[in-house]
Each structure stands twice: as structure tokens, then as C-alpha cells.
Amino acid sequence: YLDWNNSFEIIDSAFEKGLFVIIIGPKGTGKTALVREYAIRKSKNLQSINFSLRTRESHLMGTKSLTDGNVGFDEGILVKSMKEGNILYLDEINAAEADVLLRLDEALDDRRQLILKESSGEVIKAKDSWFVVSTINPLTHVGTKELPPQILSRFPVRVRLDYPPEDIEYQIIKRHVKNPNEAEVLQGIKLANVLRQASAVEELYYSPSIRETIAFAKLIEGGVSAKQAAKTVFGNVYSQWGNVEFQKVNDIITSKFGIT
Numbered sequence: 001y002l003d004w005n006n007s008f009e010i011i012d013s014a015f016e017k018g019l020f021v022i023i024i025g026p027k028g029t030g031k032t033a034l035v036r037e038y039a040i041r042k043s044k045n046l047q048s049i050n051f052s053l054r055t056r057e058s059h060l061m062g063t064k065s066l067t068d069g070n071v072g073f074d075e076g077i078l079v080k081s082m083k084e085g086n087i088l089y090l091d092e093i094n095a096a097e098a099d100v101l102l103r104l105d106e107a108l109d110d111r112r113q114l115i116l117k118e119s120s121g122e123v124i125k126a127k128d129s130w131f132v133v134s135t136i137n138p139l140t141h142v143g144t145k146e147l148p149p150q151i152l153s154r155f156p157v158r159v160r161l162d163y164p165p166e167d168i169e170y171q172i173i174k175r176h177v178k179n180p181n182e183a184e185v186l187q188g189i190k191l192a193n194v195l196r197q198a199s200a201v202e203e204l205y206y207s208p209s210i211r212e213t214i215a216f217a218k219l220i221e222g223g224v225s226a227k228q229a230a231k232t233v234f235g236n237v238y239s240q241w242g243n244v245e246f247q248k249v250n251d252i253i254t255s256k257f258g259i260t
Contacts, residue, residue, distance in 0.1 A: 001030070001033050001034060001036075001037035002168065002171055002172050002175065003034075003037075004164050004165075004168045004171075004172075005161070005164075007023075007034055007159050007161065008034075008037075008038060008041070010157065010159055011034075011038055011133070011157075011159065012038075012042075013157075014157040015042070015131050018128075018131075019156055019157045020108065020131070020132040020133070020134070020154055020155045020156070020157065021132075021133045021134070021155060021157045021158075021159060022093075022133075022134045022135070022136060022152070022155035022157070022158050022159070023035070023133065023134070023135045023136075023158075023159045023160075023161055024135070024136055024158060024159070024160050024161070025135075025137075025138075025160060025161035025162050026137065026138055026162070026163070026196075026207055027137055027207070027209055028207075028208070028209015028210050028211055028212070029161045029162060029163055029164075029209070029210065030161065030172075030210060031091075031135045031161055032089075032091060032135070034161065035048075035087075035089050035133050035135075038087075038133075039087050039089075042087075044086060044087045044129075044131075045084065045086040045087065046086065046087045046089055047077050047080065047081045047086050047087070047088055047089065048077075048088070048089035048090075048091055049077050049088075049089070049090060049091065050091040050092055051090065051091065051092050051093055051094075051095045051096040051100070052092070052095050052096075053095070053097065055095075055096055055097065055100055056100065057099060057100055057103050057118075058076060058118070059076055059077065060076045060077060060078035060079075060100065060103060060104060061075075061076045061078060061079060061103065061116065061118045062074050062075040062076035062079055062116075062118060062119070063076075063118070064118070064119070073118070073119040073120075078104065078107060078114075079114075079116065079124055081130065082107060082112070082113075082114075082124050082125070082126035082127070082130055083124065083126075083127070084127070085126070085127030085128065085129035085130045086129075086130070086131075087131045087132075087133065088130070088131070088132045088133070089132075089133050089134075089135075090104075090132065090133070090134035090135070091134075091135050092135060092136065092137055092144070093134040093135065093136055093147065093151070094136040094137065094144045094145055094146070094147050095137075095144050095145070098148075101147075101148065101151055104151070105150060105151055105154065107124075107126070108132065108151075108154035109154065112125065112126040112130060113125045113126065132155075134155055163192075163193070163196060163210070164210075166186065166189050166190065166193065169189050169210060169213060170182070170185060170186055170189060172210060172214075173185055173189075173213060173214050173217045176214045176217070176218070177214065177217040177218055177221050178221065179221065180217045180220070180221065181217075181220055181221075181226075184220055184226040185213075185216070185217045185220065187226065187256055187257065188213055188216040188217065188220075188226065188229070188230060188233075188234075189213050190256065191230060191234060191252065191253065191256050192208045192212065192213050192216075192234065194252060194256075195207065195208050195234060195249065195252070196208065204238070204245065204248070204249065205238070205241050205245060206237055206238060206241075208233075208234055212233050212234065215233050216229050216230065216233045216234065219232065219233065226257055227253065227254075227257035227258065230253045230256070230257055231250065231253055234249065234253065235249050235250050235253050
């Protein structure tokens with residue numbers, strides 16, 4: 001992981017002071033990779049949950065179970081992480097339903113505890129080493145919603161992670177591709193940035209991620225022409241929004257890589 005904007009330093013300062021962190025930025029900018037790499041560097045266990053409309057309180061808290069006639073309780077990820085003092089990663093927290101956020105809020109306040117009403121009513125107190133990092137996508141992302149102020153306030157350290165400068169993105173690609181063609185790969189990054197900017201002002205429906213510029217470079221490394229790689233990785237996805245959107249992007253590709 002290439003920490004191009006000193007995110008590790010900020011997160012580590014928050015960790016040492018017991019402050020929870022929220023990472024804000026568009027998809028494909030390396031938010032999850034950042035959290036995973038931080039956990040590795042700290043030699044901490046990482047437990048994560050990706051929020052969606054299907055995420056329920058039971059995923060956080062746990063559910064009752066029946067084994068050989070005996071009623072037990074399978075602890076959810078929130079309870080486990082608090083008891084073990086691990087890093088808890090709440091991915092796309094602004095896609096969670098209100099009831100899930102309400103239950104999560106109980107654990108995130110300054111007391112760092114919750115009442116396990118799903119089981120015996122036990123009070124779960126987090127270990128001092130418990131650390132929570134969350135991420136949110138922009139509100140233009142499907143399924144996202146504005147976080148309630150009380151949830152935002154639980155994450156006083158806010159890291160903004162956007163797409164990196166072109167030279168930094170090229171350095172990231174070099175970590176995944178052995179011998180990238182610098183001129184062609186940089187041209188692909190420029191194309192991706194044009195599409196990202198158009199998406200940001202809602203001129204296009206989709207914004208390519210860093211993983212897509214990596215895929216573009218890998219196809220070129222495998223012998224595919226730069227223009228064909230650009231069409232395959234960056235262009236074809238827009239066909240799902242119709243021929244007008246598809247042709248608009250292909251015209252941009254042609255302007256970057258020529259007619260042939």
C-alpha cells in the first residue's frame with residue numbers, strides 16, 4: 001500500500017488517543033486497502049462488516065442458537081470485536097438502516113459498552129484496545145444516505161481519501177504490474193481522470209477506480225493494444241446505460257488513443 005497522503009500517521013494518532021476514524025471518499029480509492037494495511041502494520045486482528053440494506057442488528061449483536069437441545073448464543077461481529085479489543089472496520093456505514101445505526105451508536109459512545117438484550121442482558125464493555133474505523137461513499141453512490149449527526153460525532157477523526165495525483169497513481173500501478181509501458185499507462189490514467197471528473201458533475205454515470213487503471217496496465221502488459229484495453233476496461237461498462245452514454249465515452253477514448 002502506498003500511503004501517498006499520510007493517512008497512516010493520522011489513523012495511528014487517533015488509535016493512540018482512542019479516537020474513532022471515518023474515511024470519506026469515492027469507491028476504488030483504496031479505503032479498504034488502507035484499513036487492512038494499517039491492521040497488518042499494527043499486528044492487530046481486523047474484523048469487518050460491509051453494510052447494505054440487508055444488514056441486520058443480528059449481524060452486529062448475534063443470534064440465539066440450538067445445539068443438541070441446548071440454547072446458546074452466537075455472538076455478532078460487534079460483540080466479538082469489543083470483547084477481544086480488535087480493530088472493527090465498518091465498511092460503507094452510510095448504507096446501513098436506521099435501526100442498525102441506532103444499535104451501533106450505543107456501543108460507540110464514550111462508555112464503549114452495550115447491553116446484550118438479545119441474550120442474557122449482559123453488559124458488554126469494550127477492551128481499551130478496541131478501535132473502530134468506518135468508511136462512507138459519496139451520497140451519489142447507490143444505496144447511501146446521509147449519516148445522522150450523532151453517528152458522525154462518534155468519528156471525530158475524518159480522513160478524506162480521493163483519487164491520487166497521476167504520478168502517484170502510476171507508482172501504485174507499478175506495484176501491481178512488473179513492466180508497465182509508462183506513456184500508455186499514464187494516458188490511461190488521464191482517461192480515467194476525465195471520466196472521474198465527468199462522473200463527479202453527473203455528466204456520466206460511472207467513475208473508474210484505481211483497480212481499473214491497474215487492470216488496464218495488466219492488459220497492455222499481456223499484449224493488448226492500449227486503445228483496446230481502454231475500450232475493454234473503461235468503455236464497455238457504460239453500455240449498460242445505453243448507446244448514447246457508451247458512444248460518448250468511446251469518443252473520449254478515440255480522442256485519447258486515436259482512430260486505429
